[in-house]
Amino acid sequence: xxxxxxxxxxxxxxxxxxxxxxxxxxxxxxxxxxxxxxxxxxxxxxxxxxxxxxxxxxxxxxxxxxxxxxxxxxxxxxxxxxxxxxxxxxxxxxxxxxxxxxxxxxxxxxxxxxxxxxxxxxxxxxxxxxxxxxxxxxxxxxxxxxxxxxxxxxxxxxxxxxxxxxxxxxxxxxxxxxxxxxxxxxxxxxxxxxxxxxxxxxxxxxxxxxxxxxxxxxxxxxxxxxxxxxxxxxxxxxxxxxxxxxxxxxxxxxxxxxxxxxxxxxxxxxxxxxxxxxxxxxxxxxxxxxxxxxxxxxxxxxxxxxxxxxxxxxxxxxxxxxxxxxxxxxxxxxxxxxxxxxxxxxxxxxxxxxxxxxxxxxxxxxxxxxxxxxxxxxxxxxxxxxxxxxxxxxxxxxxxxxxxxxxxxxxxxxxxxxxxxxxxxxxxxxxxxxxxxxxxxxxxxxxxxxxxxxxxxxxxxxxxxxxxxxxxxxxxxxxxxxxxxxxxxxxxxxxxxxxxxxxxxxxxxxxxxxxxxxxxxxxxxxxxxxxxxxxxxxxxxxxxxxxxxxxxxxxxxxxxxxxxxxxxxxxxxxxxxxxxxxxxxxxxxxxxxxxxxxxxxxxxxxxxxxxxxxxxxxxxxxxxxxxxxxxxxxxxxxxxxxxxxxxxxxxxxxxxxxxxxxxxxxxxxxxxxxxxxxxxxxxxxxxxxxxxxxxxxxxxxxxxxxxxxxxxxxxxxxxxxxxxxxxxxxxxxxxxxxxxxxxxxxxxxxxxxxxxxxxxxxxxxxxxxxxxxxxxxxxxxxxxxxxxxxxxxxxxxxxxxxxxxxxxxxxxxxxxxxxxxxxxxxxxxxxxxxxxxxxxxxxxxxxxxxxxxxxxxxxxxxxxxxxxxxxxxxxxxxxxxxxxx
Numbered sequence: 069x070x071x072x073x074x075x076x077x078x079x080x081x082x083x084x085x086x087x088x089x090x091x092x093x094x095x096x097x098x099x100x101x102x103x104x105x106x107x108x109x110x111x112x113x114x115x116x117x118x119x120x121x122x123x124x125x126x127x128x129x130x131x132x133x134x135x136x137x138x139x140x141x142x143x144x145x146x147x148x149x150x151x152x153x154x155x156x157x158x159x160x161x162x163x164x165x166x167x168x169x170x171x172x173x174x175x176x177x178x179x180x181x182x183x184x185x186x187x188x189x190x191x192x193x194x195x196x197x198x199x200x201x202x203x204x205x206x207x208x209x210x211x212x213x214x215x216x217x218x219x220x221x222x223x224x225x226x227x228x229x230x231x232x233x234x235x236x237x238x239x240x241x242x243x244x245x246x247x248x249x250x251x252x253x254x255x256x257x258x259x260x261x262x263x264x265x266x267x268x269x270x271x272x273x274x275x276x277x278x279x280x281x282x283x284x285x286x287x288x289x290x291x292x293x294x295x296x297x298x299x300x301x302x303x304x305x306x307x308x309x310x311x312x313x314x315x316x317x318x319x320x321x322x323x324x325x326x327x328x329x330x331x332x333x334x335x336x337x338x339x340x341x342x343x344x345x346x347x348x349x350x351x352x353x354x355x356x357x358x359x360x361x362x363x364x365x366x367x368x369x370x371x372x373x374x375x376x377x378x379x380x381x382x383x384x385x386x387x388x389x390x391x392x393x394x395x396x397x398x399x400x401x402x403x404x405x406x407x408x409x410x411x412x413x414x415x416x417x418x419x420x421x422x423x424x425x426x427x428x429x430x431x432x433x434x435x436x437x438x439x440x441x442x443x444x445x446x447x448x449x450x451x452x453x454x455x456x457x458x459x460x461x462x463x464x465x466x467x468x469x470x471x472x473x474x475x476x477x478x479x480x481x482x483x484x485x486x487x488x489x490x491x492x493x494x495x496x497x498x499x500x501x502x503x504x505x506x507x508x509x510x511x512x513x514x515x516x517x518x519x520x521x522x523x524x525x526x527x528x529x530x531x532x533x534x535x536x537x538x539x540x541x542x543x544x545x546x547x548x549x550x551x552x553x554x555x556x557x558x559x560x561x562x563x564x565x566x567x568x569x570x571x572x573x574x575x576x577x578x579x580x581x582x583x584x585x586x587x588x589x590x591x592x593x594x595x596x597x598x599x600x601x602x603x604x605x606x607x608x609x610x611x612x613x614x615x616x617x618x619x620x621x622x623x624x625x626x627x628x629x630x631x632x633x634x635x636x637x638x639x640x641x642x643x644x645x646x647x648x649x650x651x652x653x654x655x656x657x658x659x660x661x662x663x664x665x666x667x668x669x670x671x672x673x674x675x676x677x678x679x680x681x682x683x684x685x686x687x688x689x690x691x692x693x694x695x696x697x698x699x700x701x702x703x704x705x706x707x708x709x710x711x712x713x714x715x716x717x718x719x720x721x722x723x724x725x726x727x728x729x730x731x732x733x734x735x736x737x738x739x740x741x742x743x744x745x746x747x748x749x750x751x752x753x754x755x756x757x758x759x760x761x762x763x764x765x766x767x768x769x770x771x772x773x774x775x776x777x778x779x780x781x782x783x784x785x786x787x788x789x790x791x792x793x794x795x796x797x798x799x800x801x802x803x804x805x806x807x808x809x810x811x812x813x814x815x816x817x818x819x820x821x822x823x824x825x826x827x828x829x830x831x832x833x834x835x836x837x838x839x840x841x842x843x844x845x846x847x848x849x850x851x852x853x854x855x856x857x858x859x860x861x862x863x864x865x866x867x868x869x870x871x872x873x874x875x876x877x878x879x880x881x882x883x884x885x886x887x888x889x890x891x892x893x894x895x896x897x898x899x900x901x902x903x904x905x906x907x908x909x910x911x912x913x914x915x916x917x918x919x920x921x922x923x924x925x926x927x928x929x930x931x932x933x934x935x936x937x938x939x940x941x942x943x944x945x946x947x948x949x950x951x952x953x
C-alpha cells in the first residue's frame with residue numbers, strides 16, 4: 069500500500085548518518101598575499117585589493133561559518149575550493165613563501181577544556197583537504213535532509229550521497245599524494261575509506277527505498293542485498309583500530325543493524341517470489357531467516373535503529389505462508405544454507421568530484437602562475453645577460469678605438485695642420501660635455517653613490533638582524549622546552565633567505581669596488597674634463613700656441629687618407645648607436661610559450677628560453693660580431709696611414725699643444741664612459757633598493773608567521789601543563805606514627821592498583837562505652853567550662869586510657885565522632901543514632917595540645933571538626949559553619 073511506502077521512506081531518512089564538519093579559525097589572508105604579490109610580481113598589489121577582500125569573505129562564509137545545507141551553500145564552498153586550486157600555482161602558501169597557518173579541528177574528537185584535537189599547518193594543500201572534507205560533510209547533510217516522500221527528494225539524496233563518496237575518495241588521494249602524514253585522525257586513509265563506504269551504503273539504501281515503490285521483488289532483493297554488503301564493508305572499515313573510537317555514539321550500532329536489516333529485506337522479497345512460484349518450502353525458509361535477521365537488527369541497533377514498517381508485513385507474510393504450507397501444501401522446508409544466495413545489483417558508485425566548476429571565475433586570473441613568472445625571470449636574466457654582453461662588446465671596442473685615436477691625436481692632428489684655432493673635433497667634444505652638465509654634473513652623481521650604498525647596506529643589515537634575532541629566540545625556546553618544542557627549527561627554514569642575504573651582500577661589495585674604480589678614473593681626468601666644461605674661447609686661451617710648422621703639411625697625401633678613415637670611424641660609431649638601440653628594443657613576448665608548456669606539463673624554462681633568445685637576438689649578435697671585425701680592419705688602416713703621416717712630417721708635428729689636445733680627447737672619452745657608468749650605477753642602486761625592500765618584507769613576513777606560530781605553540785604548552793595531574797601528596801611525618809591519621813591524608817585519591825582493590829572500606833567496630841553520660845543529641849546546651857584565670861594544666865599525649873581517645877576514621881558519609889573529656893564518645897552516625905544538629909553541638913573546644921608538637925586533629929578534609937567548634941573559636945558559643953556566619 070502507498071501509505072506503507074511513504075512511511076518506509078520517512079523512517080529511512082531518520083536512520084541516515086550525516087558527517088559532522090571540521091571547524092576552523094579565522095585567518096587574515098590579505099596582508100601576506102599582498103606583500104607576496106608586491107615582492108614577486110611586476111603588478112601593483114593595489115590592483116588586487118577587491119579580489120583579496122572577496123577571497124577573505126569567501127573563506128569566512130564557507131568554512132569559518134557554517135554554510136547553508138542547500139545547493140547554494142554547497143556551490144559556495146565548492147567555489148572556495150576551486151579558488152584554492154587556482155591560486156596554488158600563483159600564490160603558493162608555504163613556510164618560505166606565503167606564510168599562512170591554517171588551524172583545523174578534528175571533526176569527531178572534540179577534545180576537552182584544556183586540550184583541543186586540532187592541527188595547524190602552513191599549507192594550501194592542507195586547507196584544500198579540510199575544505200574537501202567539509203564538502204563531503206555538507207553533501208551528506210543535504211542528502212539526509214531530503215524529502216524521502218518524493219521521487220525528486222530520493223534522487224537528490226542518491227546524488228549527494230554518491231557525491232560525498234566521491235569527495236572522500238578524492239580526499240584520500242590528496243592526503244596520500246601531498247601530505248607526508250595525515251595531520252588528524254579524520255583525514256587518515258582509514259577514516260576516509262570508512263566514510264566513503266558509509267556514503268555508498270546510504271546511497272544504495274536510498275536506491276532500495278526508491279525501488280520499493282515501483283520495481284518488482286527480485287530487483288528489490290538484489291538492491292537490498294548489495295546495501296547489506298555495503299553496510300558490512302562500512303562496518304568493517306569503521307572497526308579499524310586507528311579510527312574505531314572516533315565515531316559518534318550509536319553509529320556502529322546503526323551500521324551493523326542495517327547490515328542485518330537489508331539482508332532481511334532481501335530474504336523477505338525472495339521469500340515472496342518463492343511463494344508466488346508455489347515453492348512454499350523455500351518461501352518458509354527464507355521468510356523465517358528474514359524474521360531472524362530482523363530480530364538481529366533490532367538487537368544490534370541497541371535502540372538507535374528502528375526497522376522500517378516492513379516489520380509488520382514480514383510477520384504477516386511469514387505466518388500466512390507457514391500456515392498454508394502446514395495445512396495445505398506440506399512442502400519440505402529445505403535447509404537455509406542450501407538455498408541459492410541472493411544476487412546483487414550494484415547501483416551506488418562514487419561521483420567523481422570535479423574542479424573547477426563550469427562557471428568558475430578566478431579572482432586572480434590576471435596573475436600568471438608562479439612557475440611561469442619564475443621562468444620569465446630566468447628568461448629575462450638570460451636576455452639581459454645577452455644584451456649586456458653585446459653592448460659591452462660594442463662599448464669596449466669603441467673605447468679601444470677612442471683610446472687609439474686619442475693616442476695618435478686623431479682627428480685633431482690632421483685638423484691642426486691648418487694651425488688656425490681650436491680643432492673642430494675638440495670643439496664638438498667640449499660642447500657635448502657642457503650640454504651634459506660638465507664636470508659638476510658627474511661630480512654630483514658620483515658623490516651620490518656612497519649614500520645609496522649606505523642606504524642599501526642598512527636595509528640589508530636590518531633584515532639580517534631581525535632574522536638572526538628570531539633564530540636565536542627559537543633556539544632559546546628549544547633549549548628550554550626540549551622535545552616539547554616540536555616545530556621545525558628556524559635555522560632550517562630560513563636557509564634560503566640567508567642565502568639571498570649573502571648574495572645581495574656580495575653584490576653590494578662588488579658594486580662598491582666598481583664605484584671606487586669610477587671615482588679613481590674620474591679623479592685622473594678631472595682637470596681636463598673641467599677644462600672641456602669651460603667656454604671654447606677659454607679653452608683656446610689655455611692651450612699652448614701652435615708651432616711654426618703648423619699648417620705646412622696640409623697637402624700631405626696621408627692627411628687625405630686619414631680624413632677618409634675618420635669618416636669611416638664616424639660611420640662605424642653611428643651604426644653602433646643604432647645597433648645598441650635595437651639591442652635594447654623589446655622582442656616578442658615569451659609568456660604564451662611558457663603557458664602552453666605549463667598546460668602540457670612540460671615547462672622547461674631553459675630550453676624554451678634558449679630557443680626564443682636565439683630567434684630574437686641571433687641576428688643582432690652576428691651584426692655585433694661584424695662590427696668588431698670592421699673595427700679591426702679600420703684600426704689596421706688607421707695605423708698604416710698614421711705611420712705614413714709621421715714619415716711625411718718627419719715627426720715634427722709633435723708639440724706641447726698636440727699633447728694637450730690628446731689629453732682633452734681622452735678626457736672626453738672618459739667623461740662619456742663615466743656618464744654611462746654613473747647612470748647605470750644609479751639605476752642599479754635604485755633597483756637594488758627595491759629588491760632589498762622586498763627581501764626585508766619577506767623577512768618580516770617570515771618572522772611574523774614564526775612569532776604567531778610560537779605564540780600558538782606556547783599556548784598549547786600552557787594548556788597541556790595545566791591539564792597534567794597534580795603531583796603526588798607529600799609523605800606523612802614520622803611523628804604521626806606508622807599509620808597516618810585518616811584525615812591527614814591528601815584529599816586526592818591515589819589510583820587503584822592490584823594491591824588496592826576498588827571496594828568500599830569496612831565499617832569500624834562500635835566504640836567501647838564509657839561510664840560517663842552521653843551528651844544530649846537534641847538541643848544540647850551544655851554550660852561552658854569554668855575558668856579560674858590560671859592556665860589549664862597541660863594535657864598528656866594520648867596513650868591507652870588517656871583523656872582523649874583517638875578519633876575514628878570517617879566512613880559512609882557520616883561525620884567522625886567528637887569526644888569531649890568527661891563524656892563517653894558518641895557512637896558514629898549510622899549506629900542507631902540520630903544525626904548531629906545543624907551547626908554542631910554546643911560544647912567547649914578541646915585543649916589545643918592534643919599531643920605535643922601537633923596541631924588539633926581535623927575533621928572533614930578542608931572543613932572544621934564537627935562535634936566541637938574549631939580551634940580558636942570562642943568557647944561557650946554555639947558553633948556555626950562559615951556559610952552561616
